[in-house]
Amino acid sequence: MTMSKRYFLELSYKGTHYHGWQIQNNAISVQEVLEKSLETYFRHPVGIMGSGRTDTGVHASMQVCHFDTDAALDYQRFLRAINGILPKDIAISGIREVRSDAHARFDAVKRSYIYRVILQKSPFLEDFAWMNYFQPNVDLMNQAARILLKHEDFECFSKVHTEVKHFRCKIIHASWEQKDGELQFHITANRFLRGMVRAIVGTLMDVGLGRKTAEDLEQIIVSKDRKKAGKSAPAKGLFFSKIEYPADIYLD
Structure with missing residues (x-):
């Protein structure tokens, strides 16, 4: 059985057309778009946890979220593919493997x-x-x-x-x-x-x-x-x- 690994994604986005980071009813959010793009790439649902919320219209030049997968990842291939799936106002700049108990929100110090x-x-x-x-x-x-x-x-x-x-x-x-x-x-x-x-x-x-x-x-x-x-x-x-x-x- 393949063990699941946890990864931190580093991303940026223009918040103009989004109702903030967090998924919500009847409004498009950055988290929703990113989760759907990851689902397209991995071909199964992928949940993510962000380092913090941003409100409607707020931008991020650096945001971090984590997700788990048991798929083998070629980082460069993944980055090219996921950025091709995402809309032009969201970009993934990096991916790093982290400890299995690492948390994008709770482990942040600054x-x-x-x-x-x-x-x-x-x-x-x-x-x-x-x-x-x-x-x-x-x-x-x-x-x-x-x-x-x-x-x-x-x-x-x-x-x-x-x-x-x-x-x-x-x-x-x-x-x-x-x-x-x-x-x-x-x-x-x-x-x-x-x-x-x-x-x-x-x-x-x-x-x-x-x-x-x-x-x-x-x-x-x-x-x-x-x-x-x-x-x-x-x-x-x-x-x-x-x-x-x-x-x-x-x-x-």
Whole structure:
């Protein structure tokens, strides 16, 4: 009897035409399309588990999922074939064998996002950035972003009625940079709540435009009240950009 092996897939996708990562009723998702493509390749149903959810319209320059199969895999042949089956807005860039108990979601130690803001209209970036005509104060936004590192309960930035046991996240890095005519917000944490990054971006933008202060941000976090934080930034500017695992999880 052939033993089943577990693999991590590394992929990227343009989220514009998908209702997020996770399979759901009456809406097309990245997970659904990928599972159907794997079923076409292997000629039997294949379930996958992603490292984390992304919401409707959010992109991923790096996402990871795992699946099990007892089929012998030639990596290069598999990558060519599966990318030929997938639509043009989803791409698999790598496959690695991992321990049989490895888990794409639960074994992740760090996750990173990038949020992009453009300050003038661009036909080429329309689907990939939030267009904002007003130049915010980046120094003020970075002062406020540093406050995030002092806290661990971010209920104020979470979508309401979400199914989580707690709202604690350890943010390791949060900063804005301005380059090539756009603003980029970089944030890394051990975990994120649903809608958290977009709510943080919207609130920090309020600080940069003088609508809120860094002191207001501190009070918002302590309040745990989503209504006191800023509006969520548009989904199209958000990219799931990196995920990290312990080195001993890989077998190749």
